[in-house]
Amino acid sequence: MPGHAHVVGTVPDGVTLHLGDRIVVTRGHLTRAATGEELSGPIILATGAIPRTVPSLADAHVLRTADDASRLRETLGGGGRGVDVVGAGVLGMEATGSLTDAGHRVRVHDVAPEIMSRMLPDGAAAWLRGVHERRGVDFALGAEPQLDGDAVTVAAIGIRPDTELAEQLGLEVADGVVVDELGRTSRTGIYAAGDCAALRVGDCLHRDEDLASARASGIRGATGVLVDAGETEAPDAHAPAPARRWSVQAxxxxxxxxxxxxxxxxxxxxxxxxxxxxxxxxxxxxxxxxxxxxxxxxxxxxxxxxxxxxxxxxxxxx
Structure with a gap:
């Protein structure tokens, strides 16, 4: 239910998990790959996003899942390794902070002239970069990365929404699964939420890649299901609260x-x-x-x- 809280890592009452249950599209419908059973009732696509990659970084570590973090930790071993972080956005700078805490020597690369350019104005970004520099981090900004062949490379160059199922279903997709203010997609009975969803507001599409936005998107989708089922009233239209984003680093x-x-x-x-x-x-x-x-x-x-x-x-x- 929207607004109901539960302990992170636990399963809320009334929710059943089907882990390892691959979902595919068969004749225009979502089905369980193992049994062919067609999914019924309202469906929320929450397929998330996939790390962006480029051929030159094909062997680099990415950070999206707990397994990704474990693989990087195993490669690094103890402290003191040289690490090239490619990407100075939120994920890249959070990774930089953690790697520095662990005693590694970090150099951050980005073609942008300043860090955190999608989240911070230049003055704030320059101040935060100074914090990292005082912790021993080197920066190579405003140019294509020139990597140290002996360093471990971490690619943090963004994510792309996982829209594979949505595209196979014929849903409207434009930098994400396009949804309205209640998480509805272009097909009745199918909703989308989280990093895979792009919210249409007037003539614009919004897809923010942060935890607060993902939570708000989930609430929209759940509310849409309940409204369309006649179990609750549609919320009154009002001006959205100012967007709030946060990051923890250094x-x-x-x-x-x-x-x-x-x-x-x-x-x-x-x-x-x-x-x-x-x-x-x-x-x-x-x-x-x-x-x-x-x-x-x-x-x-x-x-x-x-x-x-x-x-x-x-x-x-x-």
Missing amino acids: GLRVTTVGEVVGTGTEPGAGAEHIVVVSEAEEFESVVVRDGLVIGAVAVAKRPNPRGIAAAVGHPWDR
Whole structure:
């Protein structure tokens, strides 16, 4: 049920797991590969995403599952190995923090000129990069990776939604399985949620790759099933709450609320990135447009230490 909580790693009441049960498409319907039994009733596709790969990184480690992490740990052995991390996004920087904690020498590569470019404005990203540099991390940004042949390579160049079943079913797919505000796909009775789903809002599609968005997507899909079954009322339409994303790396929690990237924060554009706090282990900033705070960034050892996120949606008068 939407909104009901359970302990992570346990199975909620009323849920039955069928592990190792491969699902395929047969004559336009989802069926169990082993028995040929057709799945009935409402169906939610939550097939997740697959790490992106390129031929030059075919032998690199990826980090998506617990097995991936175990394989990397086995390859690395004890501390002191050289590691090339390709990709300076959220996953790459979280991996960098963990590898540094374990005593490895890390060099981060990315064609982008700054780290975390899809999550942080440049000023916040530069501050966070400085934290990693003080921990001994080297960066090679703004150029194609030049890898050390003796180092272990970790590829963190993003993910792509796993839409194979959706495509075989003939569902609308565009950088994910396209869904409405209740997780409905283009086929009645089939819903999608999580990293595989792309939410249509007006003429735009949104597919955010973070835990908070995945949880919200799951709630949408479950609500859609209940609404269409007549078991609950459709929620009232209202303006969505400001998007909240977070990451933990280098012993710090990075939190963003609202619009912080892609807002025209470059000089002369319509939004301004204002640094509020910049200390050794704490950083806070806001993005302001037309006198209104549209986004906030907080980095510290504890979440949102000064409540800067509460400023989002309010006039900026400091």
